[in-house]
Each structure stands twice: as structure tokens, then as C-alpha cells.
Amino acid sequence: MRKISYLLFIFLLVLFSCKRDEPIVIDDHVTTPFKLPNPRYFPTELNIPADNPMTVEGVKLGRYLYYDGRLNGRFHCDSMQSCYSCHQQERGFVSKNSSGKGIGVKGIISPHTVMPHVNLVYRSEPTFAWAGGLATLEDVVKIVFSLDFEFATTHEIAVETINSISIYPPMFKDAFGTEEITIDRIAKAIAQFVRTMISYNSRFDQFVRHEINLTPAEIRGYELFMSEKADCFHCHGEPALLTGSLFMNNAKDSLFAGDDDRFSVTGDPADYGKYFTPSLRNVALRNAFMHDGRFKSLEEVIDHYSHGLVNSPYVDPLMKYVAFGGTQLTESEKADLLAFLNTFTDDQFINNPDFSKPPDLKTGCPD
Ligand code: HEC
Ligand code: HEC
Structure with missing residues (x-):
């Protein structure tokens, strides 16, 4: 009997130490942890903020938002713009323009070349952009909306627009527990998606x-x-x-x-x-x-x-x-x-x- 309870104790210990596979609960809402590949010789420290854990539902939402031209708050084909318009996968997530620079929705050219999305989850220092200054990936996403040479819109208009597209409220519920759409949630989901972009097979x-x-x-x-x-x-x-x-x-x-x-x-x-x-x-x-x-x-x-x-x-x-x-x-x-x-x-x-x-x-x- 003593042996059995000892084994049971070990079993429970193992069960509860397997934190990695446990569902992530956000505000009483159960989500599925997203597993990143863990290539050897890569840094073990990941740049993931405690308040934005990686979940399958969050990454999925982020991927839709990243590629949705309506994210900039516009519905006309000639004025929609997504992250993809400047960060193109076939180019390793930089612009295919010969200048290497992005062209914002108003036709304004970005002052700098587009930076690639690659292995950003390993960025040790919280410094994004050519000069640094942006502390988190979430910060980078939020600033894209207001820049004249990028989305040239406001957070309010973007949130309103995404809210009016029927596929999104249920996806926000899956990712964050309620259908509420905020700029913080948009930024969190897109940042999760960008963190999945890991290159380790060249x-x-x-x-x-x-x-x-x-x-x-x-x-x-x-x-x-x-x-x-x-x-x-x-x-x-x-x-x-x-x-x-x-x-x-x-x-x-x-x-x-x-x-x-x-x-x-x-x-x-x-x-x-x-x-x-x-x-x-x-x-x-x-x-x-x-x-x-x-x-x-x-x-x-x-x-x-x-x-x-x-x-x-x-x-x-x-x-x-x-x-x-x-x-x-x-x-x-x-x-x-x-x-x-x-x-x-x-x-x-x-x-x-x-x-x-x-x-x-x-x-x-x-x-
Ligand atoms: C003292 C540090 C340093 C050394 C040494 C160095 N680099 Fe760089 N490299 C940089 C910095 C900083 C930049 C970005 C500078 C800028 O944007 O103005 C850069 C940019 C580049 C770029 C452009 C990448 C892009 O996305 O635009 C390439 C390619 C490159 N380096 C290759 C090399 C090669 C090849 C060598 C060796 C011959 C080398 N670097 C040596 C610091 C260095
Ligand atoms: C109009 C072109 C354009 C669009 C649209 C755009 N970007 Fe960028 N992105 C850039 C440029 C240019 C830079 C370099 C900024 C600088 O430092 O001057 C950049 C930099 C970044 C960086 C910093 C990378 C690093 O290594 O520090 C991230 C992350 C990023 N963009 C994500 C996004 C996301 C997510 C979206 C969509 C919400 C987006 N971008 C939309 C042009 C664009």
C-alpha cells in the first residue's frame, strides 16, 4: 500500500510538473498553448511578455489580422493595406520594392528599409526598429497604425473596422475569452503570430x-x-x-x-x-x-x-x-x-x- 501511494505521489508530481502542455487560462477562458520549435544552438530565453502568452488561438487570430488589408480601417481595395504589403514572406518578410522601403497607404515612402521578421522571439534586448526605441513587438504593432508612411489611421477606426467584420468577434473570443476588440488585443495577437516566425532550416x-x-x-x-x-x-x-x-x-x-x-x-x-x-x-x-x-x-x-x-x-x-x-x-x-x-x-x-x-x-x- 505504501508503495502504491508512493507511486501515485510520483505520478501526480510528474503530472503537475508538465506545465508546458497545460491549457493556458486567460480570464477563466481556456486556450491551447502554442509550441514553438526549439532548435538546438538557439537561445533558450524567449522574448514573450508575461501578459501575452503564446496560444494556438491567439496566433491564428494574429495571422488573419496580419494579412487583412482592412486592418488599416479602410474597405476600398485601393486604400487597404496589411502588414504583408511591406513584409512579404517570399522575401523573408521585407519589401519587394527595389528601394527596399515601404510605401504607406497615402503613397508616402518610409524613411528606412523594411526590417525582416525573423527570429524576433529571441531578441534579447527590448529594442525594435533600426534606431531601437520600441520596447516590445506589441509596441511596434500599435505604432504602425498612426505612422503617415504606414497605415495613417487611428486605433479607434481600426478597432471599429475589425469589429464590423463578422469573422473577428468569435476569433477574439477564442483567443482572449470575450468578443471585445481593443487595440491591445489586436497588437497582442499579431505579436504572437510574428513570434512564430522562426528560421532554422537554411x-x-x-x-x-x-x-x-x-x-x-x-x-x-x-x-x-x-x-x-x-x-x-x-x-x-x-x-x-x-x-x-x-x-x-x-x-x-x-x-x-x-x-x-x-x-x-x-x-x-x-x-x-x-x-x-x-x-x-x-x-x-x-x-x-x-x-x-x-x-x-x-x-x-x-x-x-x-x-x-x-x-x-x-x-x-x-x-x-x-x-x-x-x-x-x-x-x-x-x-x-x-x-x-x-x-x-x-x-x-x-x-x-x-x-x-x-x-x-x-x-x-x-x-
Ligand atoms: C562592427 C559591426 C559590424 C561588422 C564587423 C560587420 N557588420 Fe554588417 N552590419 C552592421 C550594422 C550595424 C549594419 C546595419 C547598418 C545600417 O543599417 O546602416 C550591418 C549591415 C549589414 C548588411 C545589410 C543587411 C540588411 O538587411 O540591410 C549586410 C549584408 C552585412 N552587414 C554583412 C556583413 C558582412 C558580410 C560583414 C563582414 C565582411 C559584416 N557585415 C561586418 C554591423 C557590422
Ligand atoms: C508601409 C510599410 C509597412 C507596413 C504596412 C508595416 N511595416 Fe513593419 N516596418 C516597416 C519599416 C520601414 C520598418 C523599419 C522601421 C524603422 O526602423 O525605420 C518596419 C519595422 C518593423 C518591425 C521591427 C523589426 C525589428 O527587427 O526591429 C516589426 C516587428 C514590424 N515592422 C512589424 C509590422 C507589423 C506587425 C505590421 C502590420 C501591423 C507592419 N510592420 C506593417 C514597414 C512597414
Whole structure:
């Protein structure tokens, strides 16, 4: 008998320690926990706010809202706009425009290139956008509505519009327990969806996991990337994210207006010319590079680091070759580095149906 109750005790202990699979209860409403993939060599710490746990219902709602052009509070085909209009899955969630910039509903061009949605759930510091300054993904979603170069509307109009579309109130009930639609709930659902966008199956990942070998040129590129010779790893070398997630000045200019860089947020002169170091995942799918899109090809980017560096007192000390104008790679080294950058393209990620427009979402307008 003692043995049985001991076993029962163990059984109950195991049962109650399996928290991960337990339903998540939000205001007495039962939802299903969403399981993120847990690729090894990825950070274990996730950037998920305590008041917005990931649920299957929330992610589903977020996916519909993300792709619904009526989210900007308009019903006419020529003035609707969704997140997808600037963040396109086939491009790794950046814009397909040749400038790399977004064009808002009023035709105003965004001051900066569109940033990709990739592995944002691992962003350790609460800093979003090129200059930082936005603390959470939920904050980013909320600001999209009011920006003139994005949705150019108000939260009230957006909430009213979504509320008037019959599919949504029941989906809010599933996700949050009641049919009430608020801007906070809209932002939470979309942020949940964006947090599911994890890329971990590029050829580079398969190589890291010893599943495939790279070509000799790609291997040579990898060795350059990871060594002082090409000097990329200091800032982009972290294998899961391909960014150290810091703000850096990578020696492009000598004069700084300080109006759109990290300085514009912190007011610290040490931050002149610093921008967020972007992830290089799916980088080959971009049309324009850097916050201002000044480089139009990866070849131009490599030329910049190789012999285009501009010195100033604000250049990051990790730009070790700035005094020499760059790392001075040979043509064949540049070709090898380019071949390696191409291994970051994740075909599974850009074709994953879970990240695409829900097939039954009908807005009555083309995408
Ligand atoms: C008109 C184009 C446009 C639309 C529409 C748009 N975005 Fe963006 N997005 C951008 C641009 C441009 C940036 C870079 C902003 C900057 O720092 O200047 C950006 C940045 C972001 C970032 C920051 C990524 C990072 O790494 O810090 C997130 C997240 C994001 N957008 C999510 C969304 C979501 C969600 C929607 C829909 C609610 C949306 N965007 C709609 C153009 C757009
Ligand atoms: C000192 C840190 C640092 C080093 C070293 C560095 N980078 Fe960067 N990289 C950055 C920053 C910061 C940006 C964004 C700058 C901006 O937007 O103005 C960037 C941007 C890029 C971009 C553009 C990505 C995009 O989405 O627009 C590419 C590609 C790139 N780097 C590749 C490399 C390669 C290849 C190397 C090695 C040859 C390298 N970087 C070395 C910090 C660095």
C-alpha cells in the first residue's frame, strides 16, 4: 500500500510538473498553448511578455489580422493595406520594392528599409526598429497604425473596422475569452503570430547540424566570415540569429545628422551613426541593404566592408580595418564570401504555409 501511494505521489508530481502542455487560462477562458520549435544552438530565453502568452488561438487570430488589408480601417481595395504589403514572406518578410522601403497607404515612402521578421522571439534586448526605441513587438504593432508612411489611421477606426467584420468577434473570443476588440488585443495577437516566425532550416543551419556539407567555395566563405580576415563574425557571427543584436556604426559615413540613428533615441553622442545590426538570415532575398538602402546588391555590401570603409570618431572599434579602408579581400575571396551569404536563405521558412495568408481570408480585393 505504501508503495502504491508512493507511486501515485510520483505520478501526480510528474503530472503537475508538465506545465508546458497545460491549457493556458486567460480570464477563466481556456486556450491551447502554442509550441514553438526549439532548435538546438538557439537561445533558450524567449522574448514573450508575461501578459501575452503564446496560444494556438491567439496566433491564428494574429495571422488573419496580419494579412487583412482592412486592418488599416479602410474597405476600398485601393486604400487597404496589411502588414504583408511591406513584409512579404517570399522575401523573408521585407519589401519587394527595389528601394527596399515601404510605401504607406497615402503613397508616402518610409524613411528606412523594411526590417525582416525573423527570429524576433529571441531578441534579447527590448529594442525594435533600426534606431531601437520600441520596447516590445506589441509596441511596434500599435505604432504602425498612426505612422503617415504606414497605415495613417487611428486605433479607434481600426478597432471599429475589425469589429464590423463578422469573422473577428468569435476569433477574439477564442483567443482572449470575450468578443471585445481593443487595440491591445489586436497588437497582442499579431505579436504572437510574428513570434512564430522562426528560421532554422537554411543550408547554413543544416551545415551547423552536420546534416549536409557546404560546397568548397561556401566553406571558404564561412572561414572568411568567421575569421579576422573578413571580420564579419564580431557583429553577425551568432549562428542562430546572425546578428549580435547590438547597435553599431559600421563605417559608412563621416558626418552624422543624428536624426534617425541610435543617437536620436538616446541623445548620447557615442551613438552617432549607429543602427541595429540586422540578422543576415535570408539576406540574399533583399533588394537594398542598410537602414537607408544605399547598397543595391550583396556585392556592393562586400565591397563596402572590403575597401569602402569611411573613418570617423564614431566608428565601432570592432571595424578593425577602418584605418586601411577595409579588409582588402581579393576578388575570389569576395566570391567565396558571397557564396556563403547565400547559404542563409531558408526555403522552408519563406514557403511555410503556417506563415502565409490564410486561404479562407477573403477581403474582396487582390492582395
Ligand atoms: C508601409 C510599410 C509597412 C507596413 C504596412 C508595416 N511595416 Fe513593419 N516596418 C516597416 C519599416 C520601414 C520598418 C523599419 C522601421 C524603422 O526602423 O525605420 C518596419 C519595422 C518593423 C518591425 C521591427 C523589426 C525589428 O527587427 O526591429 C516589426 C516587428 C514590424 N515592422 C512589424 C509590422 C507589423 C506587425 C505590421 C502590420 C501591423 C507592419 N510592420 C506593417 C514597414 C512597414
Ligand atoms: C562592427 C559591426 C559590424 C561588422 C564587423 C560587420 N557588420 Fe554588417 N552590419 C552592421 C550594422 C550595424 C549594419 C546595419 C547598418 C545600417 O543599417 O546602416 C550591418 C549591415 C549589414 C548588411 C545589410 C543587411 C540588411 O538587411 O540591410 C549586410 C549584408 C552585412 N552587414 C554583412 C556583413 C558582412 C558580410 C560583414 C563582414 C565582411 C559584416 N557585415 C561586418 C554591423 C557590422
